[in-house]
Amino acid sequence: MNLVQPFTAAGAGTAEPAYLSGFGNQFETEALPGALPVGRNSPQRCAYGLYAEQLSGSPFTAPRAANERSWLYRIRPTVANWGQFRRAEPGLWRTAPCAEVEVPPAPMRWSPVPIPERGLSFIEGMHTVTTAGDAGSQAGMAAHLYFATRSMEDEYFYNADAEMLLVPQQGALRLATEFGLIDIAPGEIAVIPRGVKFRAELRGGSARGYVCENYGGALTLPERGPIGANCLANPRDFLTPAAAYEDREVKSLLTVKWGGTLWQAEIPASPLDVVAWHGNYAPYKYDLRRYSPVGPVLFDHADPSIFTVLTSPSDTPGTANIDFVIFPERWMVAENTFRPPWYHMNVMSEFMGLIYGVYDAKTGGGFAPGGFSLHNTMLPHGPDMSAFEGASKAELKPHKLEGTLAFMFETRFMQRVTAYAAGLPELQRDYGDYGQALQRHFDPSRREW
Numbered sequence: 001m002n003l004v005q006p007f008t009a010a011g012a013g014t015a016e017p018a019y020l021s022g023f024g025n026q027f028e029t030e031a032l033p034g035a036l037p038v039g040r041n042s043p044q045r046c047a048y049g050l051y052a053e054q055l056s057g058s059p060f061t062a063p064r065a066a067n068e069r070s071w072l073y074r075i076r077p078t079v080a081n082w083g084q085f086r087r088a089e090p091g092l093w094r095t096a097p098c099a100e101v102e103v104p105p106a107p108m109r110w111s112p113v114p115i116p117e118r119g120l121s122f123i124e125g126m127h128t129v130t131t132a133g134d135a136g137s138q139a140g141m142a143a144h145l146y147f148a149t150r151s152m153e154d155e156y157f158y159n160a161d162a163e164m165l166l167v168p169q170q171g172a173l174r175l176a177t178e179f180g181l182i183d184i185a186p187g188e189i190a191v192i193p194r195g196v197k198f199r200a201e202l203r204g205g206s207a208r209g210y211v212c213e214n215y216g217g218a219l220t221l222p223e224r225g226p227i228g229a230n231c232l233a234n235p236r237d238f239l240t241p242a243a244a245y246e247d248r249e250v251k252s253l254l255t256v257k258w259g260g261t262l263w264q265a266e267i268p269a270s271p272l273d274v275v276a277w278h279g280n281y282a283p284y285k286y287d288l289r290r291y292s293p294v295g296p297v298l299f300d301h302a303d304p305s306i307f308t309v310l311t312s313p314s315d316t317p318g319t320a321n322i323d324f325v326i327f328p329e330r331w332m333v334a335e336n337t338f339r340p341p342w343y344h345m346n347v348m349s350e351f352m353g354l355i356y357g358v359y360d361a362k363t364g365g366g367f368a369p370g371g372f373s374l375h376n377t378m379l380p381h382g383p384d385m386s387a388f389e390g391a392s393k394a395e396l397k398p399h400k401l402e403g404t405l406a407f408m409f410e411t412r413f414m415q416r417v418t419a420y421a422a423g424l425p426e427l428q429r430d431y432g433d434y435g436q437a438l439q440r441h442f443d444p445s446r447r448e449w
């Protein structure tokens with residue numbers, strides 16, 4: 001199906017994205033009629049003089065449900081659009097294992113970090129906050145802030161170490177990828193699989209957000225168990241770009257993140273030269289406001305896993321390499337219930353960010369949109385004093401949490417804080433004390449209070 005005009009030779013911004021709906025489908029899309037071979041992947045001569053190239057996101061032999069690959073029909077195979085790579089300046093991008101600083105066991109929280117003034121592309125503006133696991137063993141993740149103050153021009157990137165989950169918090173981005181165009185803005189996410197080349201452009205002002213680099217199994221939809229076939233993130237709301245290509249014979253810079261190092265080479269042309277593709281390994285976007293939350297309708301506060309959007313499984317069933325969880329707008333209706341999150345300690349480690357609004361466990365200020373927190377493995381945390389006192393005394397009529405969107409990158413691995421994050425002036429050095437503000441209410445002579 002030809003849904004989109006190819007971008008012109010002028011490149012950026014000349015075409016609007018078009019999308020194919022569904023999660024993990026076997027998609028097929030072509031920007032020129034007949035560019036996709038019919039009934040075979042690798043004809044003797046591809047239409048229009050294109051080259052066929054397979055991009056394998058899983059081992060060839062992965063079970064069917066986890067087997068991911070796409071066939072790309074492109075002007076030049078990647079091997080022809082290649083150069084001599086030299087180590088590039090890593091900036092503040094770090095990869096696990098990365099033991100730069102030791103921090104004591106305490107909850108940590110940061111105020112929003114302002115977008116720097118200087119020119120930073122999406123890649124140059126990657127600032128690592130935590131790393132976990134070991135990228136070389138394909139286990140774990142990193143949590144980053146990104147800042148972008150300029151569009152990438154004749155600059156492209158791919159990540160061999162990780163799949164990238166982008167969570168914009170401020171400013172819109174256009175991701176011009178080998179597979180087609182994706183526009184995202186705050187409230188939406190995008191996932192770029194390992195090995196997919198792209199360029200990030202600003203769509204308006206400067207941009208800020210969060211990135212989860214997933215070193216492990218590809219993000220997928222969680223099982224819904226007794227919930228059944230609907231709700232949570234519905235597959236049809238995931239959007240993958242229709243094929244769109246540019247034919248730009250212009251010297252370009254390709255940055256590759258490979259083995260924890262950034263490498264750069266000059267390449268002869270734009271790598272966004274895929275005229276048609278088919279397969280199930282492709283980037284996608286999702287509007288988090290389409291998430292249909294399911295939760296307690298009578299009493300108690302359920303585990304946050306009910307709000308899982310995407311999960312990266314590990315080899316141990318039920319023990320995620322990463323769960324991407326959101327706390328969206330929803331009605332709170334539970335009777336005789338302390339409605340915000342409970343106090344707890346968790347074997348999984350929790351990195352949280354706030355896209356907009358107020359998070360119901362932290363109503364006392366301090367967790368601001370653009371900010372972030374880390375409640376690491378087996379460290380105690382829970383509602384702050386304001387949230388506890390408010391929710392303990394609130395009249396329990398139906399109440400809507402409105403205009404709010406928080407998220408969590410939760411991983412089985414302990415997260416290590418980078419030197420950058422530990423040294424930020426936005427680190428709230430007294431955050432570890434918030435629990436001490438909780439008042440004592442115990443009175444053995446008063447059962448009801």
Ligand SMILES: O=C(O)Cc1cc(O)ccc1O
Pocket residue numbers: 302303304340341342350361375381382408
């Ligand atoms: O710590 C947090 O705020 C995240 C969280 C939310 C929730 O509703 C239950 C448990 C949990 O860890």
Ligand SMILES: [Fe+2]
Pocket residue numbers: 344346350375381
């Ligand atoms: Fe938690």
